[in-house]
Structures are given as C-alpha cells and as structure tokens.
Amino acid sequence: MNIADPLTIPSFEDVLAARRRIAGAAHRTPVLTSRTADEATDATLFFKAENLQRAGAFKFRGAFNAIAALDDETRKRGVIAFSSGNHAQAIAYAAALQGVAATIVMPSDAPAMKAAATKGYGAEVVLYDRYTEDRETISRRLADETGGTLIPPFDHREVIAGQGTAVLELLEEVPELDIVVTPLGGGGLLAGSALVASALSPATSVIGVEPEAGNDGQQSFEKGEIVTIAVPKSIADGALTPALGHRNFPIIRQKVERIVTASDAQLVSTLRFFAERMKIVVEPTGCLAAAAILENVLDCRGKRVGIVLSGGNVDPKALAGFLA
Numbered sequence: 001m002n003i004a005d006p007l008t009i010p011s012f013e014d015v016l017a018a019r020r021r022i023a024g025a026a027h028r029t030p031v032l033t034s035r036t037a038d039e040a041t042d043a044t045l046f047f048k049a050e051n052l053q054r055a056g057a058f059k060f061r062g063a064f065n066a067i068a069a070l071d072d073e074t075r076k077r078g079v080i081a082f083s084s085g086n087h088a089q090a091i092a093y094a095a096a097l098q099g100v101a102a103t104i105v106m107p108s109d110a111p112a113m114k115a116a117a118t119k120g121y122g123a124e125v126v127l128y129d130r131y132t133e134d135r136e137t138i139s140r141r142l143a144d145e146t147g148g149t150l151i152p153p154f155d156h157r158e159v160i161a162g163q164g165t166a167v168l169e170l171l172e173e174v175p176e177l178d179i180v181v182t183p184l185g186g187g188g189l190l191a192g193s194a195l196v197a198s199a200l201s202p203a204t205s206v207i208g209v210e211p212e213a214g215n216d217g218q219q220s221f222e223k224g225e226i227v228t229i230a231v232p233k234s235i236a237d238g239a240l241t242p243a244l245g246h247r248n249f250p251i252i253r254q255k256v257e258r259i260v261t262a263s264d265a266q267l268v269s270t271l272r273f274f275a276e277r278m279k280i281v282v283e284p285t286g287c288l289a290a291a292a293i294l295e296n297v298l299d300c301r302g303k304r305v306g307i308v309l310s311g312g313n314v315d316p317k318a319l320a321g322f323l324a
C-alpha cells in the first residue's frame with residue numbers, strides 16, 4: 001500500500017498559509033440562512049455557499065493554492081490535472097490567472113458544460129474512458145513527457161490546505177457551531193475542514209457525507225484502513241472516487257466524527273429545495289451535506305450546524321430534468 005510521507009500531510013498552519021496565498025483571488029463566499037430549513041429541521045443552519053465560488057466550486061481554493069506554492073522554474077513547465085470536472089475547471093482557471101499553462105485529463109462522459117468551461121479557460125483537454133482507462137497512468141505519462149507538475153484533486157498537501165479555507169471562513173464568521181457537515185469524495189474538503197475545526201473549535205464535530213452508491217469512505221472509516229470500491233454510479237459526479245487519499249485518510253480518521261451517506265433521490269429533493277426556496281443552484285454533489293440534514297439522515301435538533309454547499313456546476317439540461 002502506498003502510504004503518504006507524514007511530511008506531506010498538511011497541518012492547520014498549512015491552511016493559514018493557503019489563506020494568505022489565495023487572498024484576493026478566491027471569493028470569500030457568503031453564509032446563507034433559511035428560516036424554512038431551520039423550521040423543518042428544528043436546528044439553526046448556516047450554508048457556506050461555495051457554489052458561488054470562482055469556477056463554481058470550492059476546488060478553486062485548493063487549485064489556486066497548489067499552483068501558487070510552486071517555484072517559478074516549476075511553474076514555467078505547466079501543470080497537469082485529472083478530474084471528473086470541478087478540479088479540472090479550478091486548475092484551468094487558477095493556472096490562467098497565474099499565467100501557468102494547464103493540461104487537463106478528463107473522463108469522456110464528464111458533463112458537457114464542465115469540459116467546455118475547462119477549454120474556455122485556455123487549458124488543453126485530454127479525454128479518457130472512466131470505466132476502462134486509468135487516469136493516473138495517463139496523467140503521469142503526460143507529466144513525464146512535458147516536465148509539468150501533476151496536481152491531484154485531493155491527495156495533496158496544498159490542495160487539502162486550500163480546501164480547508166472555506167470552513168476557516170465559516171468558523172470565523174459563525175462561531176460556536178456544534179456540527180460542520182461537508183460532502184466527501186476523495187477527502188480534500190473533509191480533511192481540510194477537519195484540520196480547521198480541530199484547531200479553532202475542538203468542540204465542533206465534523207461529519208462527511210458521501211453518495212450512498214459509493215460509501216468507500218464510510219467503510220474505510222469503520223475498518224480503520226483505506227477501502228477501495230468499484231467506481232460508483234451516482235448523480236453526485238464530483239464524488240465518484242473509488243478510495244480516499246493517503247494524506248486525507250489519517251486526518252479524517254483522527255478528526256472526523258462520522259461518515260454518513262445520501263441517496264440520489266435525497267440529493268434531487270435537496271437540489272429542488274435550494275432552487276425553489278433559496279433561489280440558488282447547487283449541483284447534486286454540492287447537495288450531499290445539506291441532504292443529510294434536510295432529509296433527516298442526521299438528527300440535528302437544537303444544534304447550530306454549518307453546511308458546505310460545495311459546488312454549483314450542473315448542466316442546464318440536467319438541472320431542468322431534476323427540477324421537472
């Protein structure tokens with residue numbers, strides 16, 4: 001098993017460094033509230049709206065931080081990323097803003113809007129078949145050929161640290177949260193959030209929510225080692241990871257209280273709630289944490305709960321289908 005070098009596992013100080021690097025580049029996204037949601041759950045909910053982040057998801061934070069941390073010589077050779085979408089867009093956009101060339105390896109079935117947006121930011125896009133080809137092998141070959149730096153979507157110190165800045169802002173703006181809930185794919189967002197909560201607000205419990213179709217995180221958490229599953233099929237296309245990252249898992253195991261799941265039906269009903277009642281577009285993956293609360297997977301009665309809405313990139317046609 002590939003075990004992460006402990007030196008490359010981020011600390012809370014890395015999150016503070018990330019905050020300095022991304023200041024002025026990433027949006028400080030708003031924290032939204034809803035009386036309807038509070039009444040329905042008998043809790044006080046604070047939604048950190050990363051669907052309104054640049055490039056439409058929290059991934060911009062980790063991407064910008066990882067590129068900003070590279071030295072000048074390395075930046076000249078460009079960056080490479082593989083991703084089911086939002087990391088790709090984030091790397092493409094963050095690279096363009098910093099004058100760095102980007103090549104993105106994307107599954108051929110990624111939402112059309114995500115591939116188009118990635119190209120629109122000026123990145124080169126290389127497509128592969130999600131179910132038969134290995135994106136890491138393709139990406140590493142590209143890195144060997146070009147000398148470019150591969151920036152993985154979650155298993156990376158600067159990426160995890162960057163993702164942690166969202167909950168850093170949330171905890172500073174809304175103190176004394178009992179619970180912070182985030183979506184979970186490979187664990188960049190959850191690990192970064194847990195680092196921050198344990199440093200700033202140790203009494204706050206951190207909970208991750210992954211798609212019911214692919215509960216590798218929950219299995220790993222319970223077994224105490226990383227469990228790998230077949231690529232899950234779910235409308236939560238940003239969380240279709242077969243396994244947690246090697247740098248993410250130790251943090252999650254130590255600092256996260258629980259991992260729960262949400263079904264596709266629960267995600268659709270949550271997405272509809274955001275559109276109809278709060279007038280915001282949240283993509284299915286971005287609804288994971290909120291679905292666990294609004295659909296009563298987690299009982300939060302009487303609690304103050306921070307919920308990360310992780311992204312808002314959903315194809316307009318798919319969105320119309322979910323709302324119909």
Ligand SMILES: *Cc1c(COP(=O)(O)O)cnc(C)c1O
Pocket residue numbers: 057059086087153154163183184185186187188189190238239283285286310311312
């Ligand atoms: C990537 C992504 C996730 C999962 O994040 P990880 O860091 O891989 O756990 C959740 N929501 C959205 C919108 C994403 O793009």
